[in-house]
Amino acid sequence: MEEREISRAVIGRLPRYYRYLGELLDAGVERISSNDLSKKMSVTASQIRQDLNNFGGFGQQGYGYNVKYLYTEIGKILGLNREHNMIIIGAGNLGQALANYASFEKSGFHLKGLFDVNPRLEGVSIRGIPVRMMDDLKTFLKHNDIEIAALTIPKSKAIEVADILVASGIKAIWNFAHTDLNLPEDVIVESVHLSDSLMKLSYNISRYNEEHGK
């Protein structure tokens, strides 16, 4: 089976396609051409067709794309047709924010546990999930089939905790700590570096100010 590697750039655009198609679906739009979609999304029609054809021919000449069908197919590509059990390590504001995102649940990401070191959080529940103490993590992972762990803890603890998670068989880490994680290559890591994002914003402000002589 010939498996061409799909570029990171393409994968990075899929969620955005998915989002726009979801909106079209909600708006009751039945079909859309790459050209019309390209205008909405401010990308080229060529790129849309090229991107989609990495995964197969979802359209029809002379017709365009069926919104519902394409939405579902991209969902499948993104793995949203599966169920994903998830835990959150770090029940601070950010961990709680993630725990409260009802939309994740709708996409098949099921929160099964919340962990923290702070004893004052013990027993507190978020959306019915009690916060457990970190001491219970290993045992919990032994008895529950968890795929994804979100790491919403400070950088100082992140690497150590990541190692525990990997040793306990976690497949994927959604990392919010302000550090890179160097883990075995069969562990999937997706990092959200909020401060990197804020710095990019700040760069663009500086650039803008320079150009406008401020």
Place this chain on the structure above:
Amino acid sequence: MEEREISRAVIGRLPRYYRYLGELLDAGVERISSNDLSKKMSVTASQIRQDLNNFGGFGQQGYGYNVKYLYTEIGKILGLNREHNMIIIGAGNLGQALANYASFEKSGFHLKGLFDVNPRLEGVSIRGIPVRMMDDLKTFLKHNDIEIAALTIPKSKAIEVADILVASGIKAIWNFAHTDLNLPEDVIVESVHLSDSLMKLSYNISRYNEEHGK
């Protein structure tokens, strides 16, 4: 003055360089070669030199780069030598999480206000900043010089609020809402789409499972 446009890819890597240099600095490392840094960061030395030379020659032949100097210079490029006044719209978990990030304050991002529609939050303070009601937003912006607004509100309100912010003279929006914002091009928008990130993670899990026949 010849201003070459610097590619988004390069800018996206700057915060990561900054992060690694900060760690080297903390570790007391005085100088580093592009080669040594490339090994630490898993990128090519060529890319590091190429990236940095977009902004000027920060190194010295035969010596490498002075860590402290390079750290400071990248900080300047990123605009971290300026002060940035900031507000947060949406004082839910995510807004509070951002408000509590002490490290932003250290980098010159000063939180000046927090806004929400929920009357139960009125008067509640986070790090000494009281939550204000949305009705007060326009007046507040008239009397305070705010550069950045973080939008941590649901998608349904985001576009409307963004328009108010722009009309009130906000320069930059750090958008966490699950939607793209179409604003005048002189307004800088940096979006953090958490669900896009989770979908990328999910994609990679599916891909991995396929490859390993699960």
Place this chain on the structure above:
DNA sequence: TAGATTGTTAATCGATTAACAATC
């Protein structure tokens, strides 16, 4: 001075866009 390492040019690689034949 000799060795090390940058800054920068040239070569390669990959991603995006354009074009158009295939086909609904």
Place this chain on the structure above:
DNA sequence: TAGATTGTTAATCGATTAACAATC
């Protein structure tokens, strides 16, 4: 059938890597 629009190949553009002369 004629018109529309895809899927796909070819052309272009940009980003990354390699190479090396400049120089500390």
